[in-house]
Amino acid sequence: MGAFTQWFNERAPGLGAVYKKHMTEYYAPKNFNVMYYFGSLAMLVLVNQIVTGIFLAMFYTPTAAGAFDSVQYIMRDVNWGWLVRYMHTTGASMFFIVIYLHMFRGLMYGSFKKPRELVWLIGMLIFLVLMAEAFMGYVLPWGNMSFWGAKVIITLFSAVPWFGHTLVTWIMGTFVPGDPTLNRFFALHVVALPLVLLLLVVLHLGALHEVGSNNPDGVEIKKHKNPKGIPLDGIAFHPYYTLKDLVGVGVFLIICAVIIFFAPSVGGFFLEHDNSIPANDLVTPATIKPVWYFSPFYAILRMIPSKGLGVLALAASIVALFLVPWLDRGGVKSIRYRGLGYKIALAIFAIVFFLLGCIGADLTPGWIVSIFGPNADITTIENLFGRILVILYFAFFVFLWVYTFFGFERTRPVPERVTTHA
Numbered sequence: 001m002g003a004f005t006q007w008f009n010e011r012a013p014g015l016g017a018v019y020k021k022h023m024t025e026y027y028a029p030k031n032f033n034v035m036y037y038f039g040s041l042a043m044l045v046l047v048n049q050i051v052t053g054i055f056l057a058m059f060y061t062p063t064a065a066g067a068f069d070s071v072q073y074i075m076r077d078v079n080w081g082w083l084v085r086y087m088h089t090t091g092a093s094m095f096f097i098v099i100y101l102h103m104f105r106g107l108m109y110g111s112f113k114k115p116r117e118l119v120w121l122i123g124m125l126i127f128l129v130l131m132a133e134a135f136m137g138y139v140l141p142w143g144n145m146s147f148w149g150a151k152v153i154i155t156l157f158s159a160v161p162w163f164g165h166t167l168v169t170w171i172m173g174t175f176v177p178g179d180p181t182l183n184r185f186f187a188l189h190v191v192a193l194p195l196v197l198l199l200l201v202v203l204h205l206g207a208l209h210e211v212g213s214n215n216p217d218g219v220e221i222k223k224h225k226n227p228k229g230i231p232l233d234g235i236a237f238h239p240y241y242t243l244k245d246l247v248g249v250g251v252f253l254i255i256c257a258v259i260i261f262f263a264p265s266v267g268g269f270f271l272e273h274d275n276s277i278p279a280n281d282l283v284t285p286a287t288i289k290p291v292w293y294f295s296p297f298y299a300i301l302r303m304i305p306s307k308g309l310g311v312l313a314l315a316a317s318i319v320a321l322f323l324v325p326w327l328d329r330g331g332v333k334s335i336r337y338r339g340l341g342y343k344i345a346l347a348i349f350a351i352v353f354f355l356l357g358c359i360g361a362d363l364t365p366g367w368i369v370s371i372f373g374p375n376a377d378i379t380t381i382e383n384l385f386g387r388i389l390v391i392l393y394f395a396f397f398v399f400l401w402v403y404t405f406f407g408f409e410r411t412r413p414v415p416e417r418v419t420t421h422a
Contacts, residue, residue: 022209027234028241029215031418035109036213037248038102044249045095046201050194052088060140062186064178067142068278086264090256092134093270096293099127107324107346110333111214117325119211122204124322129197131294136189138291142182143275148288150177150185156301159311176281217418218333224417233418269361287362295360296353300393302360303386313390320397327397329404332411339409342400349396352389359386 009016059078061070074081103123106112112120139150154171158164173180212222221231235241265271269292274285290298300317304310320327332338335346358364364385365378372381403409 022205023238023242024236026209026237027221027231028213028237029217029219029221029231029418030233030235031215031217031420032213032241032244033216034248035101035105035216037245037252038098038105040245041098041248041252042095042102043201044252045091045098046197048087048091049095052084052091053190053194055084056088057186057190060186062140062182064142064182064279067140067182071141083260086260087256089271090259090264092137093266093291093293094252094256094259095130096134099130100293103127103321104350107349108335109214109216110218110328110330110335110338112325113218113328113333114325115211116208116214119204119207120325121322122200122207126197126200126204127321128318129193129200133189133193133197134291134293136185136193139177139185140182140189141275142279143272144277144279144283145272145274145285145288147177147279147281148285149290150181152288153290154181156307156311156314159308177279214333215418216334217336217415219415219418221418289360289362292357292361295358296356297360299356299360299386300390303383303390317393320394323397324400327401327404329401330409330411332409332414334414337412337414339403339411341403341409345396345399345403348392352392352396356386356389356393359389 056074059070059074059081061067071085074085076082078084106120106123135153139146150172154168154177157167157171160167169175171181172178173184212220215221219233221233224232226232259266259270265273272291277283289295297314297317301310301314304313330338330342335343358367359382364382368376368378368381
């Protein structure tokens with residue numbers, strides 16, 4: 001093995017240096033907690049999606065006449081095809097669960113603050129590309145909800161002034177979703193967007209390793225080093241955190257296995273029942289709604305009466321996340337030492353995001369009936385509740401700027417060194 005390593009390093013000396021920089025000689029804070037599992041889990045799910053996607057693409061037919069039947073062929077006739085597809089569909093939902101928790105951890109511990117603004121921005125670009133990738137993948141099975149979901153979401157581009165309707169026709173390739181739509185979505189989903197996603201992930205990791213990882217205390221470990229230049233509060237990423245991450249991977253895979261083998265549709269959230277019906281432009285589903293991970297943003301769109309303003313609010317809800325590093329002017333990173341106002345605001349923001357998801361997924365009518373009785377005006381109550389939530393969603397970003405810019409936040413002293421748990 002030593003001879004092989006020497007032979008390899010002589011012919012590719014740069015790779016050894018890269019390995020050392022990003023693995024054995026990359027020193028991460030020693031006080032990572034469970035919230036820091038989600039970055040590595042996101043990488044795991046990305047690999048799963050690429051590998052299973054390759055096998056699915058071997059049997060998929062990107063035409064309106066053959067797409068649905070090819071998916072049924074994969075499920076029924078291809079050896080282990082059902083398992084590969086369920087791994088892919090479950091992986092899509094688990095990807096967003098992991099990403100949302102990863103983003104929430106960033107907001108908790110201030111991982112978007114100086115000097116990590118670029119890390120946050122690249123991460124948000126990954127989130128944006130991932131949404132596009134997931135939407136196009138959602139359309140490919142060509143079930144009835146896929147068809148109507150594609151029609152509704154693509155039609156939103158008609159709100160663009162002057163050339164909106166032309167843009168809609170250009171995206172679909174025709175006047176209603178059909179063969180051209182499936183062909184271009186398949187090409188983008190399988191080739192173009194995964195390449196962009198991989199590039200952004202490499203840039204994300206590169207930017208992170210240049211400035212170093214944040215930690216639950218929000219302390220910069222590079223400030224305190226030993227005579228060899230090694231951070232006193234840091235440990236080598238490999239083998240310590242690579243082995244620790246295996247624990248999280250094991251638990252995560254057990255959860256995924258339970259879903260795949262016992263409840264792959266998760267009651268219609270991961271795989272919607274209407275998508276088990278072939279696409280039919282003459283039969284509209286009872287409720288047209290996106291898959292669950294788009295539902296908070298879809299709720300924002302729904303709650304705005306004007307189509308143009310609704311699309312603008314939808315775009316603003318995502319753009320606001322990009323601006324967080326500049327909206328938060330506070331000098332403290334970690335929620336452990338931040339003011340009470342920020343802690344309450346972040347908790348409310350998380351609850352609001354969850355409730356918007358419930359509205360977007362059409363879960364609120366049952367709650368309204370159980371609270372107000374069967375004669376309640378569901379639409380009026382839901383709209384009132386939803387619009388309050390939309391206001392609270394954007395109020396978080398306004399509050400964040402006002403609270404920190406004008407110095408209202410009262411923080412606790414931040415320790416010089418990271419704290420460790422017993």
